[in-house]
Amino acid sequence: MTIGVIATLTIAEGKNAEFVKIFTELSAQVNEKEPGCNFYQVHQSRKDPQVYVVLEQYANQEALDAHGKTDYFRSLGKQMGGCMAGAPDVELLDGV
Amino acid sequence: MTIGVIATLTIAEGKNAEFVKIFTELSAQVNEKEPGCNFYQVHQSRKDPQVYVVLEQYANQEALDAHGKTDYFRSLGKQMGGCMAGAPDVELLDGV
Incomplete structure (x- = not known):
C-alpha cells in the first residue's frame, strides 16, 4: 500500500534562496535514485511565502x-x- | 510553473466505500486522459478515517x-x- 506524505517546512526570513537551492539538489537525488518514491516535489505556500510544502x-x-x-x-x-x-x-497518509 | 493541490475531503459516516469506488474511477480517468496532470492520488488520513486527502x-x-x-x-x-x-x-501551492 502506498504512503503519502505532506511535509510542511517553515523557512527563516532571508533563507529562502539557500533553502530552494539545497532542496532542488535533494529532489534531484530522490527522483533519480529512489524507484520506490512515486512522487517528490516541493511547493511554496500561497498563504505564507516562508512556508514550503x-x-x-x-x-x-x-x-x-x-x-x-x-x-x-x-x-x-x-x-x-x-x-x-x-x-x-x-x-x-495511507494510499487508497 | 507547476501547481500543487492538497484537496481535503470529509466523508459522511457509512459512505466511505461508495466514495472510494467513485474516486477510484475518477483517478483512473484523470491519470489516463490528462497529460498536464503530473500526479493525482487519493489517500486516507491517519488522524480521522472520514478524511481523505x-x-x-x-x-x-x-x-x-x-x-x-x-x-x-x-x-x-x-x-x-x-x-x-x-x-x-x-x-x-506553487511549484518551486
Whole structure:
C-alpha cells in the first residue's frame, strides 16, 4: 500500500534562496535514485511565502524507510537545518 | 510553473466505500486522459478515517483549469456530492 506524505517546512526570513537551492539538489537525488518514491516535489505556500510544502508518495513503508536512511537525505537535511525557522510538520497518509 | 493541490475531503459516516469506488474511477480517468496532470492520488488520513486527502500536481494553470472542466470530473464530482459531510478544502501551492 502506498504512503503519502505532506511535509510542511517553515523557512527563516532571508533563507529562502539557500533553502530552494539545497532542496532542488535533494529532489534531484530522490527522483533519480529512489524507484520506490512515486512522487517528490516541493511547493511554496500561497498563504505564507516562508512556508514550503513537499508532496510525496512512496510505494510502501520500506521505500519510505529507505528514503530517510540515504546519505544524501542525511547530509542535505543537515544543511537545510540552518534555513529552518522550526521543526518540520510531517503528516503520513495511507494510499487508497 | 507547476501547481500543487492538497484537496481535503470529509466523508459522511457509512459512505466511505461508495466514495472510494467513485474516486477510484475518477483517478483512473484523470491519470489516463490528462497529460498536464503530473500526479493525482487519493489517500486516507491517519488522524480521522472520514478524511481523505488528494495530492495533486499540474504542469501549469491551463492544465488545472482543463481538469475542472472535463465531463468525467463534473459527473463523478456530482456523484461524490452524496458522500460528502461538507465542502472540500482545496489548497493551491506553487511549484518551486
